[in-house]
Amino acid sequence: MKLPQFDYQAPQTIAEAIELLAKYEDDASVLAGGQSLIPLLALRLARPAVLIDINGVSDLAGLSLAHGQVTIGTLTREYRAEESDVVADRLPLLAAALPLIGHAAIRSRGTVGGSLAHGDPAAELPAVALALDATFVVRGATGERIIKAPDWFEGYLTTARRPDELLIEVRFPAAGPGTGASFVEVARRHGDFAIVGLATSLTLADGRISDARLALAGVSDVPVRAAEAEDVLIGEQPSAALFGEAARRATAGLDPPADLHGSADYRTKIAATLIRRGLRGAADNASERQANG
Amino acid sequence: MVDITLTVNGAIRTGSAEARKTLADYLRDDLELTGTHVGCEHGVCGACTVIVDGLPVRSCLMLAVQAAGSEVTTIEGLAPDGGLGPLQQAMWDSHSFQCGFCTPGFVMQATALLSHHPDADEQQIREALSGNICRCTGYQSIIDGVLLAARRLRQPAGQGE
Ligand SMILES: Cc1cc2nc3c(=O)[nH]c(=O)nc-3n(C[C@H](O)[C@H](O)[C@H](O)COP(=O)(O)OP(=O)(O)OC[C@H]3O[C@@H](n4cnc5c(N)ncnc54)[C@H](O)[C@@H]3O)c2cc1C
Numbered sequence: 001m002k003l004p005q006f007d008y009q010a011p012q013t014i015a016e017a018i019e020l021l022a023k024y025e026d027d028a029s030v031l032a033g034g035q036s037l038i039p040l041l042a043l044r045l046a047r048p049a050v051l052i053d054i055n056g057v058s059d060l061a062g063l064s065l066a067h068g069q070v071t072i073g074t075l076t077r078e079y080r081a082e083e084s085d086v087v088a089d090r091l092p093l094l095a096a097a098l099p100l101i102g103h104a105a106i107r108s109r110g111t112v113g114g115s116l117a118h119g120d121p122a123a124e125l126p127a128v129a130l131a132l133d134a135t136f137v138v139r140g141a142t143g144e145r146i147i148k149a150p151d152w153f154e155g156y157l158t159t160a161r162r163p164d165e166l167l168i169e170v171r172f173p174a175a176g177p178g179t180g181a182s183f184v185e186v187a188r189r190h191g192d193f194a195i196v197g198l199a200t201s202l203t204l205a206d207g208r209i210s211d212a213r214l215a216l217a218g219v220s221d222v223p224v225r226a227a228e229a230e231d232v233l234i235g236e237q238p239s240a241a242l243f244g245e246a247a248r249r250a251t252a253g254l255d256p257p258a259d260l261h262g263s264a265d266y267r268t269k270i271a272a273t274l275i276r277r278g279l280r281g282a283a284d285n286a287s288e289r290q291a292n293g
Numbered sequence: 294m295v296d297i298t299l300t301v302n303g304a305i306r307t308g309s310a311e312a313r314k315t316l317a318d319y320l321r322d323d324l325e326l327t328g329t330h331v332g333c334e335h336g337v338c339g340a341c342t343v344i345v346d347g348l349p350v351r352s353c354l355m356l357a358v359q360a361a362g363s364e365v366t367t368i369e370g371l372a373p374d375g376g377l378g379p380l381q382q383a384m385w386d387s388h389s390f391q392c393g394f395c396t397p398g399f400v401m402q403a404t405a406l407l408s409h410h411p412d413a414d415e416q417q418i419r420e421a422l423s424g425n426i427c428r429c430t431g432y433q434s435i436i437d438g439v440l441l442a443a444r445r446l447r448q449p450a451g452q453g454e
């Protein structure tokens with residue numbers, strides 16, 4: 001399948017990119033890593049008249065830690081984030097999720113912002129962003145908007161970004177030494193999109209859970225926060241019984257989609273198993289980080 | 294058409310490409326480097342894997358115009374004299390391939406892995422190659438070949454095996 005025809009634009013600055021977006025709006029697609037967009041073009045599921053290739057806009061890539069926040073430029077490649085010490089130390093949840101994205105050759109080009117702008121409900125990074133309450137910064141001709149993760153994911157492959165806006169960066173609250181994380185998923189093969197995935201971040205203080213954040217991938221048309229489970233966990237000591245109760249509460253109201261890869265019932269069962277497994281992993285990771293921290 | 298200049302297997306190549314042409318097609322059709330194979334043409338099979346600026350990349354998911362200014366290595370660039378490189382030799386010795394359609398993708402992906410992780414163990418090799426599809430071998434002999442290459446590359450010439 002060869003790619004359909006399009007007009008190709010390669011801006012070198014953010015201002016140029018925004019100008020092009022203002023001009024073409026819905027007729028244009030932003031090309032970042034291309035690891036989702038190029039397959040969509042090949043399969044004729046996307047037919048933009050114009051591609052705005054932002055790979056030459058070096059200001060959009062980069063990763064920094066300041067004021068308790070890790071800011072990741074949209075064009076930061078997934079493998080770069082994976083190799084980053086800041087991510088390893090201060091974003092253990094992102095560090096756990098990145099290696100599960102596709103394969104090495106996908107992460108060479110795929111970008112953190114590209115995955116979040118794409119908004120696949122089965123993808124890892126949207127669940128991470130939702131669990132951590134990440135902040136999205138978008139810019140258009142009329143100025144900048146700041147959007148919180150729960151408002152960002154609007155539906156299947158749909159975000160709050162307007163057609164004339166460029167995603168600039170995503171900000172994540174940095175984790176302290178008492179916070180541990182895990183990303184667990186069930187996929188048909190390593191590197192496939194998850195059938196169900198779970199992002200978990202737990203903070204322990206004096207042996208009790210002071211903060212719990214869980215977000216599920218693959219159970220709806222957007223990533224879903226498991227708020228009922230979080231409520232059960234806060235203030236308690238980690239235990240298998242507690243994690244079992246959290247899994248029951250979180251899955252009671254789930255109504256996941258059914259498809260070729262699994263029925264709704266199967267997905268619900270996986271979700272419960274993942275919640276028990278993910279909480280155990282995050283609690284162990286928190287203890288480890290506390291010991292090393 | 295967009296004018297592009299890139300380095301392929303150490304040689305500077307100048308030409309022009311339609312924006313929608315993938316790097317895979319540019320290598321095969323314009324540069325006549327048909328060692329890079331195209332299977333699925335949408336990123337899932339790994340047959341088209343090449344190395345761009347030191348990283349493994351699916352050449353069907355990159356535009357030729359995006360490779361301008363980059364250094365690209367294809368299967369033809371691994372042993373320029375027509376012989377076999379150490380990884381290719383080890384894979385030959387391990388009967389790593391049958392029909393050979395997937396071969397260039399596996400060899401390029403494994404080359405990228407061993408250049409970054411010369412000490413890769415079996416688990417890491419399996420993970421690194423998990424994005425490449427082979428319809429013939431059942432993978433075991435491919436893993437064996439890469440493991441053998443890693444072992445040989447760690448040993449000084451003339452010792453062992
Ligand atoms: C074989 C294969 C397996 C994969 N497996 C997984 C997996 O297991 N998990 C997973 O999460 N992903 C997976 N992916 C997808 C991969 O993570 C993509 O890299 C990612 O989803 C998109 O990032 P990108 O930078 O490639 O974006 P692109 O493909 O370039 O863009 C994706 C979408 O986002 C828009 N966009 C990108 N950047 C911006 C911006 N700055 N502003 C506005 N809009 C923007 C584009 O217009 C497009 O609509 C896989 C891909 C392949 C080919």
Ligand code: FES
Nearest residue numbers: 332333334339353
């Ligand atoms: S042809 Fe590129 S991944 Fe299949």
Ligand code: FES
Nearest residue numbers: 391392427428429
């Ligand atoms: S040897 Fe035939 S596809 Fe791998």
